[in-house]
Amino acid sequence: xxxxxQVLSEFDAxxxxxxxxxTAILTSSSANPERxxxxxxxxxxxxxxxxxxxxxxxDAWLAAFGPVMARWPLMPRxxxxxxxxxxxxxxxxxxxxxxxxTDLTTIASNAYDDDYRVLLDKxxxxxxxxxxxxxxxxxxxxxxxxxxTLVNEFWWDAHYVPKYLWxxxxxxAASMMGQAVRDExxxxxxxxxxxxxxxxxxxxxxxxxxxxxxxxxxxWSEYESTFAGVGLAESWEAFYNAVALFRRLAKFxxxxxxxEYAEQVDKEMTxxxxxxxxxxxxxxxx
Numbered sequence: 001x002x003x004x005x006q007v008l009s010e011f012d013a014x015x016x017x018x019x020x021x022x023t024a025i026l027t028s029s030s031a032n033p034e035r036x037x038x039x040x041x042x043x044x045x046x047x048x049x050x051x052x053x054x055x056x057x058x059d060a061w062l063a064a065f066g067p068v069m070a071r072w073p074l075m076p077r078x079x080x081x082x083x084x085x086x087x088x089x090x091x092x093x094x095x096x097x098x099x100x101x102t103d104l105t106t107i108a109s110n111a112y113d114d115d116y117r118v119l120l121d122k123x124x125x126x127x128x129x130x131x132x133x134x135x136x137x138x139x140x141x142x143x144x145x146x147x148x149t150l151v152n153e154f155w156w157d158a159h160y161v162p163k164y165l166w167x168x169x170x171x172x173a174a175s176m177m178g179q180a181v182r183d184e185x186x187x188x189x190x191x192x193x194x195x196x197x198x199x200x201x202x203x204x205x206x207x208x209x210x211x212x213x214x215x216x217x218x219x220w221s222e223y224e225s226t227f228a229g230v231g232l233a234e235s236w237e238a239f240y241n242a243v244a245l246f247r248r249l250a251k252f253x254x255x256x257x258x259x260e261y262a263e264q265v266d267k268e269m270t271x272x273x274x275x276x277x278x279x280x281x282x283x284x285x286x
Contacts, residue, residue: 001039001093004030008119011045011097014064015120023048024120025112032115042096048125052103055085067092137203139195147192147259151250154185155262155269161239162276165232174228177239182226183207186246190215190223193249196256219245236277243270 002010008026015021028044029035054061056076062068072088073079079086087099109128113136118126142150157180164173187208194204194214204210212220222245228238247266254261 002095004037004043007043007095007097010065012119015047020049020051020054021047021120022050022122023107023118023125025126026117026119027112027114029115031117035115039094042098044098044100045119046100047102048105048107049101049103052085052101055087055101059087059089062087062089065089065091065097066095134203139191139198139200139202139204141195141200141257142192142253144257144259147254147257148262150185150188151254151262152265154181154189154246154250155265157181157185158239158243159269159273159276162236162273165235165239166276166279166281168232168281170232170235173235177228177235177242181239181242181246186223186226186242189246189249189253192253193219196253219249222248239273243273 011024015024025046026043027046028042029037030041030043049055059068059071059076068089069092070090073086076085076087078084083102083104085099085101087101088096089099090096105125107125107129109130112129113133115132115134116129118129121127157176160176161173161181164170164176190208190211191204194202194211198214202214204214211223215223222241226238226242226245228235251261253259
C-alpha cells in the first residue's frame with residue numbers, strides 16, 4: 001500500500017500538470033501531523049478547478065492514481081452542495097481518497113475551521129484563509145431548553161422499542177433502538193457528559209467514534225452493553241441497559257448544570273415499558 005508521502009506526491013505531480021486544477025486543499029485528520037492515522041485512514045481533498053465538465057462526464061482522470069476498486073456515488077454528482085461534485089474512491093491497493101470538486105473562484109477566509117493543508121495554489125486563492133480553530137465540532141454545552149427537550153423526547157421515542165419487541169417485530173425495534181435511542185439521544189447525553197468533564201473542549205468524532213478515548217472504563221462497558229445480539233431476550237436487555245445509562249448520565253448532566261431532570265416522566269415511562277414486557281402475548285395469532 002502506498003504511503004501518505006507517495007499518495008500526496010502523486011497527486012501533486014498530476015495537479016501541477018493539469019491546468020484545470022487551480023487549488024487543492026487536504027482536510028480532516030490527514031492534514032493534522034499530530035493526529036494518529038492508520039492504513040484505513042482516508043485522504044480528503046478539495047479541488048478548485050476551472051471547468052467541472054470533464055469531472056462531471058466520467059472518472060477517466062482517476063486513472064492517474066491507479067486502478068479503482070469501488071466508488072461512491074456510482075456516477076459523478078453533487079451530494080451535499082450543487083456547487084460541488086463528490087467522488088469517494090477506493091483504489092485497488094486499499095488507498096481511499098475522498099474528492100470534492102468545485103469551480104468556485106473564491107474561498108471565504110473562514111471556510112476551513114478544522115485542520116487543513118494547502119497542497120496546491122496556483123492563483124493565491126488561499127492567501128486569506130484563517131488558521132484552523134478546530135472549534136466547529138467541539139461538544140457544546142446545552143441550554144436548559146435543549147436539555148429538557150432531549151430528556152423528554154428520549155422517554156417518548158424509547159417506548160417504540162418495547163412496543164415492537166413485544167410484537168416480535170425485531171427490524172422496527174432494532175431500527176428505533178439504533179437510530180433513536182442510542183445514536184441520537186444516548187449519543188448526545190454521552191457527549192454532554194464528556195463535555196462537562198473536559199471543559200467543552202473536545203471533539204468525539206462522527207457518531208461518537210472516539211467515545212472510548214474519553215469515557216472511563218465502567219461507563220464504556222455500560223455503553224457497550226447497549227448493543228444487542230440477535231435474540232429478543234438480548235434486545236430487551238440491551239434496551240434496559242440503554243435506559244439505565246441514559247438516566248444516570250442525564251441526571252449527572254442536569255445536576256451539574258442546574259437543570260431539572262424529568263423524574264416523573266422517567267418513573268412512569270419505565271413502569272410502562274415493564275408493563276408492556278410483562279403482558280402476555282397470544283403467539284397463535286399471526
